[in-house]
Amino acid sequence: EIVMTQSPATLSVSPGERATLSCRASQSVRTNLAWYQQKSGQAPRLLIYGASTRATGIPARFSGSGSGTEFTLTISSLQSEDFAVYYCQQYNNWPPYTFGQGTKLEIK
């Protein structure tokens, strides 16, 4: 089973600043990695797939990068609606599909 590890667990950033979230896989997942956003009390929403392709309707301030075992989600200028929990997920080696434990992005 591939273990996904996200860091940091909590990230405090001011609105308008850049946020950088990390995700590491225990073995290579190539670019078969997705990012999801989950706001409190809501279902997750797909942000990025293929490590760097934005899903339909996702603003350009969200970008993904990386391949192999190291991945990054960058939010270039944080808006109030971006404060949420973010999960990475690998779909290269399955079953099982595995998620990271999440990074909570909070207002500084």
Add this chain to the structure above:
Amino acid sequence: QVQLVESGGGVVQPGRSLRLSCAASGFTFSGYGMHWVRQAPGKGLEWVAVISYDGSDKYYADSVKGRFTISRDNSQNTLYLQMNSLRDEDTAVYYCAKGAYQLPPWWFDSWGQGTLVTVSS
């Protein structure tokens, strides 16, 4: 647009059974793999099971293998999760999620709002 609506959650005693449903609309249901993903209270996301577009292939997380069964009725655009021998640790919000394509590999491009299952005596 894609809509996934789960139902069937509730409070159930340990060892009992429950069946969840997910009604799909807004896309050609029979053309996509479908998943169940769960989230225990205050915890992260855990993939539970997947079924292929035609129901011929099914895979499960080790934590539910032998107890849960995923199925689908393409004529009714509905996904199911039969949960038997429920345990306290199965308490979670259960989401159905649509696979991105007919064939794997899959990410989850649409999610339902979830249904809460509470296992408690």
